[in-house]
Amino acid sequence: MSAQYKLVHCTINGKEVEKMVDVRASLTDMLRNDYHLTSVKKGCEVGECGACNVLINGEAFNSCIYLAVWAEGKDIRTLEGLLSPDGELSDIQKAFVEETAIQCGFCTPGFIMTAVEILETGKLYTDEELRKLLSGHLCRCTGYENIFRAVKKTMYRRHGKAIDF
Amino acid sequence: MYDMKALYEASSVEEAVALRVAHPEAQIIAGGSDVLVQMREGRRAGKELISIYGIDALRGVSLDAEEALRIGSLTSFSHITRDPLIQKYCNVLGEAVDQVGSPQIRNIGTIGGNTCNGVTSADSASTLHAYEAIVELTGQNGVRRLPIKDFYIKAGQVDIKPDEIQTAILIPKASWENTFGHYIKYGLRNAMEIATLGCSVNVRLSADKRTIERCRIAYGVAGPVPMRCPSAEAAANGAAPSKALAERFARAVIDDINPRDSWRASKAFRQHIAVEMAKRALTRAVELAGGEMA
Numbered sequence: 001m002s003a004q005y006k007l008v009h010c011t012i013n014g015k016e017v018e019k020m021v022d023v024r025a026s027l028t029d030m031l032r033n034d035y036h037l038t039s040v041k042k043g044c045e046v047g048e049c050g051a052c053n054v055l056i057n058g059e060a061f062n063s064c065i066y067l068a069v070w071a072e073g074k075d076i077r078t079l080e081g082l083l084s085p086d087g088e089l090s091d092i093q094k095a096f097v098e099e100t101a102i103q104c105g106f107c108t109p110g111f112i113m114t115a116v117e118i119l120e121t122g123k124l125y126t127d128e129e130l131r132k133l134l135s136g137h138l139c140r141c142t143g144y145e146n147i148f149r150a151v152k153k154t155m156y157r158r159h160g161k162a163i164d165f
Numbered sequence: 166m167y168d169m170k171a172l173y174e175a176s177s178v179e180e181a182v183a184l185r186v187a188h189p190e191a192q193i194i195a196g197g198s199d200v201l202v203q204m205r206e207g208r209r210a211g212k213e214l215i216s217i218y219g220i221d222a223l224r225g226v227s228l229d230a231e232e233a234l235r236i237g238s239l240t241s242f243s244h245i246t247r248d249p250l251i252q253k254y255c256n257v258l259g260e261a262v263d264q265v266g267s268p269q270i271r272n273i274g275t276i277g278g279n280t281c282n283g284v285t286s287a288d289s290a291s292t293l294h295a296y297e298a299i300v301e302l303t304g305q306n307g308v309r310r311l312p313i314k315d316f317y318i319k320a321g322q323v324d325i326k327p328d329e330i331q332t333a334i335l336i337p338k339a340s341w342e343n344t345f346g347h348y349i350k351y352g353l354r355n356a357m358e359i360a361t362l363g364c365s366v367n368v369r370l371s372a373d374k375r376t377i378e379r380c381r382i383a384y385g386v387a388g389p390v391p392m393r394c395p396s397a398e399a400a401a402n403g404a405a406p407s408k409a410l411a412e413r414f415a416r417a418v419i420d421d422i423n424p425r426d427s428w429r430a431s432k433a434f435r436q437h438i439a440v441e442m443a444k445r446a447l448t449r450a451v452e453l454a455g456g457e458m459a
């Protein structure tokens with residue numbers, strides 16, 4: 001059958017945009033191919049690894065198992081949206097650098113967007129809760145401990161609290 | 166790109182029903198966490214899909230006129246867990262679906278999809294069976310309601326007519342009132358893991374907390390579809406909560422369940438953990454109800 005297209009209008013990283021999208025596209029396809037947001041990685045493409053994770057209306061979703069047409073009217077945020085206008089990294093990104101929470105970097109954007117969802121709840125989670133909240137991401141390099149520290153450190157900083165790991 | 170033949174989008178239940186009638190070959194997609202994965206794997210390749218994900222009227226939890234808890238079929242797991250009515254009246258359901266996959270899966274996965282897939286390991290299913298939930302389906306001739314045990318026909322198959330979609334799951338007041346439950350999921354790891362066995366127990370105690378007035382237990386993965394355990398329930402109903410009762414109750418489970426050997430676990434192992442899980446879940450449910458295992 002001939003390709004079926006639909007006009008999809010949404011907000012991406014604060015900017016209102018619209019494009020004709022193939023209905024067979026995943027949100028990963030749309031963000032990478034139509035909007036060149038290459039922080040959104042293609043890992044497993046079946047919802048297991050979290051490399052493609054983005055925020056939709058403030059909640060974390062694996063964009064590989066999300067139809068692009070569902071983005072209609074939604075507020076979407078990717079890692080690119082965290083940079084300040086002068087190119088400065090956000091606190092959570094800096095914490096990832098400080099804690100050496102990045103090696104190859106493939107899992108990093110997905111992890112950071114989940115961290116953003118966690119941090120924006122404004123809650124101070126226990127270690128156990130935080131581990132559970134981060135459990136939707138696979139990292140083949142770091143062994144997770146530094147990632148955990150980066151998120152925990154940022155959470156404590158935002159609460160103005162001293163941290164003891 | 167997904168290998169999809171065509172996509173039809175419904176923004177209301179009426180539209181969804183009309184699309185079902187117009188495209189009998191098409192399959193329903195809600196959150197898509199089963200459908201899109203199976204399409205990617207080739208199992209659903211080349212199919213037409215009817216998306217109901219945009220029907221916002223099917224989202225949310227409320228109390229209906231009869232004070233049944235009404236959960237819209239598109240309500241995501243994370244929204245169920247966070248919902249104040251669920252926390253107040255059926256907290257065990259919120260806890261059960263909080264054990265699905267990962268946070269991202271809990272944001273996309275819906276309770277409708279978790280029951281319509283007919284899968285025995287579905288984390289909501291044992292609790293919904295143990296609470297005698299009612300499934301609401303809407304089709305051309307209006308609304309049809311049936312007990313969840315009749316909704317499941319066999320593994321992977323549920324009772325949805327060609328013109329219907331599931332619109333809600335209801336937990337009647339008689340089922341949640343004064344009732345406390347606990348769910349245990351046994352998996353090989355904590356996150357991103359399908360249950361090897363799931364066990365949900367709930368109890369209602371007498372006012373003096375000395376008698377179990379009603380006990381219900383259901384399992385996932387103890388058979389081809391989720392199932393209740395009548396022998397175990399009979400052992401507990403009307404009895405005084407005690408450690409000896411918990412032993413008797415848990416052993417009776419063996420007469421009811423019918424697990425199989427799979428790569429995940431053997432039948433013997435599932436039987437073994439079923440007994441232990443029944444004991445622990447009953448003990449916890451009694452505690453939550455304010456009772457004590459003497």
Ligand SMILES: Cc1cc2nc3c(=O)[nH]c(=O)nc-3n(C[C@H](O)[C@H](O)[C@H](O)COP(=O)(O)OP(=O)(O)OC[C@H]3O[C@@H](n4cnc5c(N)ncnc54)[C@H](O)[C@@H]3O)c2cc1C
Nearest residue numbers: 195196197198199200266274275277278279281287288331
């Ligand atoms: C990585 C990963 C991990 C997972 N882990 C778990 C887990 O731990 N526990 C668990 O229980 N599940 C798990 N799942 C499975 C899945 O997330 C759940 O079954 C979820 O509830 C499916 O809901 P959905 O809305 O995404 O369904 P969909 O994929 O949209 O649909 C599932 C099925 O139900 C039908 N359907 C859906 N809604 C309706 C409706 N309203 N009316 C009629 N038919 C309908 C569809 O046609 C399809 O056959 C996992 C999935 C992934 C990808």
Ligand code: FES
Nearest residue numbers: 043044045050064
């Ligand atoms: S690429 Fe989406 S979860 Fe792995």
Ligand code: FES
Nearest residue numbers: 103104139140141
């Ligand atoms: S840093 Fe390489 S996968 Fe996580």
